[in-house]
């Protein structure tokens with residue numbers, strides 16, 4: 185199928201699904217896996233199982249996991265999440281059945297449970313061995329969808345999250361305490377249903393992104409991806425005290441844009457600073473292809489006046505920004521991201537590098553993986569007490585061999601530490617993380 189322009193990008197090359205599930209041991213390793221890395225790297229992504237999916241975002245979720253222990257790679261596994269969507273159950277469009285999920289976007293661990301997340305539905309619990317448990321609605325307290333990008337506060341252990349829907353309530357903020365109890369849900373007044381993929385969290389505030397990609401009823405009726413760019417909808421950021429109520433939200437206008445992913449948000453000198461991967465516009469008319477590229481960008485919101493200053497941070501095409509999550513909500517020095525060669529309109533960006541930004545020195549380091557390779561998000565694994573002390577890891581696909589490796593880099597130099605050689609490929613996916621034992 186490679187190179188056939190009639191096949192959508194998300195079904196071609198390494199975006200195409202794999203047909204089977206495997207459990208592999210006796211994995212070949214190049215370099216030396218640090219013994220301190222004992223745990224599992226899990227990566228989620230779409231892997232349409234029955235029919236070609238109409239959009240990259242809607243295929244059945246599949247997890248890929250690599251278990252590392254005491255300097256060796258114990259296993260690789262890939263498993264579909266056993267959701268009702270995967271089982272072939274028809275979605276009843278008249279019912280907002282939040283247990284119907286592809287569970288295909290991200291994987292987080294909170295209060296001892298692993299959740300595979302997809303923003304249209306409830307979390308879907310899985311195990312660290314990639315086995316499915318089932319939908320999780322926090323003992324019946326969750327009544328909306330749940331973002332794939334909740335934020336876990338490194339100080340309090342709370343998980344802050346939200347859900348959005350195409351019917352009211354359009355946006356609902358949720359707080360889950362460190363023991364996994366949903367303690368607060370707050371409906372945020374919104375004028376329309378916007379695609380809210382992610383949000384920001386500082387020590388004291390959460391920040392919602394009300395951006396001009398809005399629900400389009402006609403597209404939905406035609407079975408198309410129902411969110412597209414809307415010039416009539418403004419762009420603003422909603423700042424709410426953590427755990428606050430709807431009447432405490434304050435809004436700050438910004439230049440129109442779309443953002444899937446912030447890198448981090450924090451407070452400094454009476455302002456909120458939020459660094460994001462920003463698209464100047466996206467999905468004009470149709471959402472099936474990416475018609476622009478994202479770059480790192482900074483919003484600074486004055487907490488007294490709600491005036492906003494914006495500045496581009498870098499000219500490289502980057503997405504999937506990540507930090508050392510011990511700095512989540514605090515001023516961070518280091519940001520990591522997947523980098524791409526911008527091939528222009530109508531192609532998915534070809535991520536083939538990892539970039540490390542040092543905000544203190546202004547230095548930018550780039551690690552490329554060679555001809556005919558594809559990389560994606562790299563997650564941080566802590567190895568020492570300081571910010572960014574540790575490793576990065578992610579899958580890199582080699583188009584020449586048709587196989588993928590789990591590549592481990594030193595986070596401070598981007599030098600390669602080790603790679604776990606897989607005899608098969610891991611499709612391009614969305615998000616993952618390292619979960620230490």
Ligand SMILES: [Fe+2]
Pocket residue numbers: 289332333381444445614615
């Ligand atoms: Fe995401």
